[in-house]
Amino acid sequence: MHTQVLVVGAGNAGMSAAVAAKERGAQVVIIEKAPREHRGGNSALTGHMRLPYEGIEDLVPLVPNMSEQEIRHMAEHMARKRYLVADFYDDVMRVTDGRSDPDLLEIVVTQAYPTARWMRDMGHEWVPSYANPVSANVVSFNGGGYGLQERWFAVAERMGIPIHYGTAATELLEDDMGRVTGVRALTPQGYRIFRAKAVIMACGGFESNAEMRARYLGPGWDTVKMRGVPFNTGEGLRMALEIGALPAGSWSSCHASPQDLNRPPFGLPALAKLGDEWNRYSYPFGIMVNVHGRRFVDEGETWRGLTYAKTGRAVLAQPQGVAFQIFDAKCRRLDVIRDYERATGAKANSLEGLAEQLGVAPKGLVETVREFNAAVQPGEFNPFALDGKRAVGITPPKSNWALTVDTPPFEGFPVCCGITFTFGGLRINTKAQVVHVMDRPIPGLYAVGEMMGGLWHWNYPSGSGMAAGSVFGRIAGTTAAQEAVG
Ligand SMILES: Cc1cc2nc3c(=O)[nH]c(=O)nc-3n(C[C@H](O)[C@H](O)[C@H](O)COP(=O)(O)OP(=O)(O)OC[C@H]3O[C@@H](n4cnc5c(N)ncnc54)[C@H](O)[C@@H]3O)c2cc1C
Structure with missing residues (x-):
């Protein structure tokens, strides 16, 4: 030919x-x-x-x-x-x-x-x-x-x-x-x-x-x-x-982002036309912890489109290669948890109850949330802008969209690292x-x-x-x- x-x-x-x-x-x-x-x-x-x-x-x-x-x-x-x-x-x-x-x-x-x-x-x-x-x-x-x-x-x-x-x-x-x-x-x-x-x-x-x-x-x-x-x-x-x-x-x-823990091992175009339901990209509005209940990234560093591609690597670096995205009821009310309809996850009226269901150390999660809530600064929350609503004086800080995690029911979603391309x-x-x-x-x-x-x-x-x-x-x-x- x-x-x-x-x-x-x-x-x-x-x-x-x-x-x-x-x-x-x-x-x-x-x-x-x-x-x-x-x-x-x-x-x-x-x-x-x-x-x-x-x-x-x-x-x-x-x-x-x-x-x-x-x-x-x-x-x-x-x-x-x-x-x-x-x-x-x-x-x-x-x-x-x-x-x-x-x-x-x-x-x-x-x-x-x-x-x-x-x-x-x-x-x-x-x-x-x-x-x-x-x-x-x-x-x-x-x-x-x-x-x-x-x-x-x-x-x-x-x-x-x-x-x-x-x-x-x-x-x-x-x-x-x-x-x-x-x-x-x-x-x-x-x-x-x-x-x-x-x-x-x-x-x-x-x-x-x-x-x-x-x-x-x-x-x-x-x-x-x-x-x-x-x-x-x-x-x-x-x-x-x-x-x-x-x-x-x-x-x-490489490009790697947080994905539902139970996502299939690879993607195919025939499935994609139904929409990608495995991305877990609402993390800028909550907190993300590892199995010890500890935060490990600035979830609100900047626009999600500028952070998600490196966040998969950060998840992989955690014990067991998993992380948990935690939201409270305010996030549901504000409609910022998007495309999680069929997400693997748990819901509970207390942080301890949520941690137990997810397999996260309850004491660690409760301590992290207490520390985080105390660090949240006043300011107006705006999911469509870099709102500068921060949590400071903690490691890592949160630079935008820092809402306290205090309103039950609490929700948690386990995520893994999914590679996109090299x-x-x-x-x-x-x-x-x-x-x-x-x-x-x-x-x-x-x-x-x-x-x-x-x-x-x-x-x-x-x-x-x-x-x-x-x-x-x-x-x-x-x-x-x-x-x-x-
Ligand atoms: C789930 C997902 C979502 C994404 N979302 C976005 C997005 O919204 N926006 C964005 O900009 N990027 C996105 N990306 C990245 C984007 O897909 C790539 O940057 C882009 O597709 C690269 O185009 P390409 O033509 O190089 O690769 P591909 O589209 O992967 O094409 C490569 C082709 O080569 C074929 N091939 C492989 N080996 C051989 C061989 N030996 N001989 C012949 N053919 C071969 C493959 O079968 C494939 O069809 C996403 C990626 C994934 C996986």
């Missing part, structure tokens, strides 16, 4: 690349490891794509059929009236301790909005999601990531881009000049060679590979539950490293070309999406993965098409 541009992996990054390459006149083929019924990648499990906007007028073109009344309502209720390119840049730099690659990040933040408009032109749609407290993402994909991916597949079909499902790339092929000339792949009918003038690798990180998790992330990570699909087992990274690709970014860290990847240049350890691009090879390294270190702002995947997917597709056709 010969083509001009071969895309490996049909997630959002791969689909953006394939469609951009086809738009530029290239002949494009996609190979995808998952069977057709489980297609979509982690991208199909998402909700948001982080976008800068100068005001509601930038969001309206992304959301079809909004009435004047709906636009007015949204403008009044958005937690952030504007979110500038500089805010996006600063958020990433802040949560990564300034370690994000400035050149790649600059491209992501400046191109995220134009790329969303390009996606809109391709038929994608957004819906308002401003009603979610502590989220800076004020629009989300219509139909979630599942809807997004189904639209990408429809676009690909319309444009005549074939997708070979159940086909896993296993090896990159090179000529004597070190140019990548295609891949060897395992198909349902056995091994097959796919030749191409340009290969765009978009086949995810190594989050679904227990051996690689233990090797790179450290002890305990082999046993964590996965939020994502079981297909991203890191062979794309391995194949590229084998031909001299330069690793980049944080190979020892941060370690390949060094790419600003054209998405993979860089060789000899510090020059590997001819014919591109990497996008979770495979590109350098943007995220230890933490990550929600919605940024889809932004980076779309932006660099589009760049890779455009450049690869120029290379292959030109």
Whole structure:
């Protein structure tokens, strides 16, 4: 099989690349490891794509059929009236301790909005999601990531881009000049060679590979539950490293968030279209303790979207790798415990009773709550803003949304660490070309999406993965098409 541009992996990054390459006149083929019924990648499990906007007028073109009344309502209720390119840049730099690659990040933040408009032109749609407290993402994909991916597949079909499902790339092929000339792949009918003038690798990180998790992330990570699909087992990274690709970014860290203790071991797109019911993201409004009843993070450090990706790691570090989110009746009354309808949990009229049901040390919990309540400062609670209502003089402090825990019934929810995706990847240049350890691009090879390294270190702002995947997917597709056709 010969083509001009071969895309490996049909997630959002791969689909953006394939469609951009086809738009530029290239002949494009996609190979995808998952069977057709489980297609979509982690991208199909998402909700948001982080976008800068100068005001509601930038969001309206992304959301079809909004009435004047709906636009007015949204403008009044958005937690952030504007979110500038500089805010996006600063958020990433802040949560990564300034370690994000400035050149790649600059491209992501400046191109995220134009790329969303390009996606809109391709038929994608957004819906308002401003009603979610502590989220800076004020629009989300219509139909979630599942809807997004189904639209990408429809676009690909319309444009005549074939997708070979159940086909896993296993090896990159090179000529004597070190140019990548295609891949060897395992198909349902056995091994097959796919030749191409340009290969765009978009086949995810190594989050679904227990051996690689233990090797790179450290002890305990082999046993964590996965939020994502079981297909991203890191062979794309391995194949590229084998031909001299330069690793980049944080190979020892990942995105991991608090998840229901009883969540299944992995996610699948077919289940995601029903909504993700396992996230336990209301912790900024309560307190989070370990089995000894002790707090271990500032639950209200900042917007939830800037803390959740590092909170899974903090949970894993606790005894037995579990933690407990504790709320009192005020939180129910204020309606800030969202999407916990089917959560594993317990309810009791006393803290001792709750602790016993949860398996938390009762004395520890009671002491922690007493100390916490005494540290809560006066101030107005506002779940839609960084309200500065703090608990001070304790370790750790709580910087926002500090409500006393004193009104029964009390509720508690056990959580574990769920890995979302890994941060370690390949060094790419600003054209998405993979860089060789000899510090020059590997001819014919591109990497996008979770495979590109350098943007995220230890933490990550929600919605940024889809932004980076779309932006660099589009760049890779455009450049690869120029290379292959030109
Ligand atoms: C539950 C969940 C929720 C998330 N929510 C958000 C969100 O709201 N916003 C956000 O920005 N990010 C979110 N993320 C992160 C986001 O999913 C990723 O950043 C993004 O999907 C990366 O896109 P991708 O195309 O690189 O990877 P994927 O979408 O995972 O695509 C990779 C594809 O490659 C295929 N593949 C793997 N190995 C091979 C092989 N050897 N050969 C061929 N194909 C292969 C896989 O089957 C898969 O289809 C979430 C992740 C999860 C798991």
